[in-house]
Amino acid sequence: MLTENELKRYERQIRIFGGEGQERLKNAKVFIAGAGGLGSSISIYLAAAGIGRIRIVDHEKIELSNLNRQILHWDKDIGKKKAASAEEKLKKINPYVRVEAISETIEENNVLALVDDFDLIVDAMDNFHTRYILNRAAIAKNIPLFHGAINGLYGQATTIIPGKTACLKCIFPEPPPSMTFPVIGATCGVIGCIQVTEVIKHLVKMGSSLENKLLLWDGLNTKIDEIEIERTPSCEDCGWK
Amino acid sequence: MKVTVKPFLFIRDALGDQREIEVKLDSPATISDLLTTLRRDYGLPDEIPVGRGVFKLFDGNEVRNMVVLKNARSIKSLEGLETKLEDGAEIALFPxxxxG
Structure with missing residues (x-):
């Protein structure tokens, strides 16, 4: 049940999806992989929206060069663990949310325990090695994976529903080369907010989503495109042939 | 045969900001033939300046930083550059x- 305070707090969004939708958000358990640029905007907006339980995982420490985009972390936090900084800020943004921040590296051998019984995974990673681990975990647990990635003024996002949509390995059978990517914080904001919108719609069961579509954000020319994608029957991770 | 090429992001910019390009090819043709035609006749460059850096699409004949989909599927899960094309095929190109 929502308290009187919660009804007031979420009043503007309850006008969209009703108290029932807000209850769904309150009962949801969301796993966020990464507390960097994407993880900052994703976790802030999910916490503000009233997701009941958020687990955010990141093993890195905060550096000065993170601060142009990783808005969860501030000057005073340099040298601290991103997980601890995320937990402190998210609890202040919304004390009604149960936040668990874990400072660990997501690996093949710990991912299932980390994701535990959470309802869905939000991808806020910066490399495809870990994204593939999340992709396999989502398939193994049969839970959605909300993918996002950024580079400079460009970004992409898609919503992966195991057994129904193309998975990350269908779209990218081989990892794109890793690189030190340039970026402005606002690109993380755009893509992170698209991922959050997808998560909220999924939880409150509204609208249509980026299932089997890769959204591309071209910030340089202020354009959004969608590319149709299909499952690959021979996919290493989700294939059936 | 005719195929439709849909370039995205700065690959689209490099091809004159066209959302779709119809390309005529002699049959039979593969993705490799299409890319050769795009480089030779349509100005698809080997590398594209992006910000203060350079994004390399090709290293010789090898595709470096470009995802190629044929009819919504990655060519890497098909037959790579040797993936056969048929009339009406849609090819998406994006970096x-x-x-994160």
Whole structure:
């Protein structure tokens, strides 16, 4: 049940999806992989929206060069663990949310325990090695994976529903080369907010989503495109042939 | 045969900001033939300046930083550059985005 305070707090969004939708958000358990640029905007907006339980995982420490985009972390936090900084800020943004921040590296051998019984995974990673681990975990647990990635003024996002949509390995059978990517914080904001919108719609069961579509954000020319994608029957991770 | 090429992001910019390009090819043709035609006749460059850096699409004949989909599926899960094309095929070209 929502308290009187919660009804007031979420009043503007309850006008969209009703108290029932807000209850769904309150009962949801969301796993966020990464507390960097994407993880900052994703976790802030999910916490503000009233997701009941958020687990955010990141093993890195905060550096000065993170601060142009990783808005969860501030000057005073340099040298601290991103997980601890995320937990402190998210609890202040919304004390009604149960936040668990874990400072660990997501690996093949710990991912299932980390994701535990959470309802869905939000991808806020910066490399495809870990994204593939999340992709396999989502398939193994049969839970959605909300993918996002950024580079400079460009970004992409898609919503992966195991057994129904193309998975990350269908779209990218081989990892794109890793690189030190340039970026402005606002690109993380755009893509992170698209991922959050997808998560909220999924939880409150509204609208249509980026299932089997890769959204591309071209910030340089202020354009959004969608590319149709299909499952690959021979996919290493989700294939059936 | 005719195929439709849909370039995205700065690959689209490099091809004159066209959302779709119809390309005529002699049959039979593969993705490799299409890319050769795009480089030779349509100005698809080997590398594209992006910000203060350069994004390399090709290293010789090898595709470096470009995802190629044929009819919504990655050519890497088909037959790579030797993937056969048929009349009406749709080819999407876009740069991979990796960061977070």
């Amino acid at each position: 991979p985005v990796v960061g």
